[in-house]
Amino acid sequence: MSQSVMGQAMVTTEDITVLGKVSTAFGIKGWVKVYSYTDPITNILDYERWLIKVGGEWRPYQVEDGQTQGKGLTAKLKGVSDRDMALALSQLEIGVPTSELPEPAENEHYWFQLEGLKVVNTHGQWLGRVKELFESGGGNLVMVVAACEGSLDRQERLLPYVDAIVLDVDLDKGEIQVEWDSDF
Missing domain, CATH: 2.40.30.60 (RimM)
Structure with a gap:
């Protein structure tokens, strides 16, 4: 260190x-x-x-x-x-x-706070962990969810970071709940 x-x-x-x-x-x-x-x-x-x-x-x-x-x-x-x-x-x-760093507003997070969090869909399936976030243009934020030990499969997923997809971020639990089908 x-x-x-x-x-x-x-x-x-x-x-x-x-x-x-x-x-x-x-x-x-x-x-x-x-x-x-x-x-x-x-x-x-x-x-x-x-x-x-x-x-x-x-x-x-x-x-x-x-x-x-x-x-x-x-x-x-x-x-x-x-x-x-x-x-x-x-x-x-x-x-x-x-x-x-200034304290983020309620329901706002710094990108670095999200990296490494477990991503679980509404069916309770563990999709992986947040590898990184990036802007895809036009102000659209994308979350890269990488497979890891214990995740549903070995697939890397790109999820739009929008309210309709990202339902809850729980920093204390280290988890993000998403509305995302595991087939995508």
Whole structure:
């Protein structure tokens, strides 16, 4: 388990949520282009400190400034003062301590909270576990349910993450109940 220092507290990788990545350098003064996983994308700029995974370790960076640039984002990080330093951060993940994330609204969940949950249909059949979620375009969210030990079969399923399909998410139980026939 990798640990890194942020202020005085030690941060374990389990306590970090990835919110995006540095794409590449932007200009010659140390700015970086940022690919944000947040919705809206500008939410990543709400965090004054980012953890960037450099050489397998999370290192803290102070965000001095950030702005939209075309359809993307750029940011200026304290201590990153030229293009070469910015290029050294290219394609590295940006995270924040999970404890700093805002509490989701009732009946809303972060994607990372759903990954690994057991998926059971209304007939009591265990379809598998949530492997990942992704947007399929047009704002449609898809849940990838992978077969695992104990599941009904070895089939991987793609389920639309919509109210008509996802009936209940119980984080305490580690389970999602869905309206989904096992033949699909």
